[in-house]
Amino acid sequence: MILARVKSRVVSTAKSDRLPSRAMLYVEPLPEFGTEGMIAIDGVEAGPGDLVLVMQEGTGARQVVLEDPSQPMPAQAVIVGVVDQVNQA
């Protein structure tokens, strides 16, 4: 998983019916975790400005987002937590 900052909300009407009707957020990794932003499905009601935990694996994504994880879903990145605090040694 990586830490990322939510930048904006993504709206798409014409989308795959295999994607869940959940909010999609554009997130940018903190510099330590990468450079390329991505669209993540929101599993925790996060919003722009939030520091979030992003998981990027398809099977885990289905577990978080779908009622029936045995259904296919063409997405990898899911926001699995809103970070309150990071303590660095």
Add this chain to the structure above:
Amino acid sequence: MQFAIVKGTVVATQKVSHLKGRALKVMVPCDDQRKSIGDPVVAIDPIGARDGDLVMWVGKREASLVFSDAELANFYPVDAAITGIVDDIS
């Protein structure tokens, strides 16, 4: 998923049977400001995006799951697929 801008269509009459009847698009990955970030990619397009559209797409194994007839355990030879046309980023 990532953003990309659709740049064109690929026509390939002779292709593996799993790709028969599937539209192929050339797109350039970009960020939320439509700034290019990397080399073009050819993707399967089940949505019907047009040239210039800002789309979202998925890579790797999950790309094969956009087909409405695809089981979870499928072996479609696809590594990039358009998953939606983006209306707005706010």
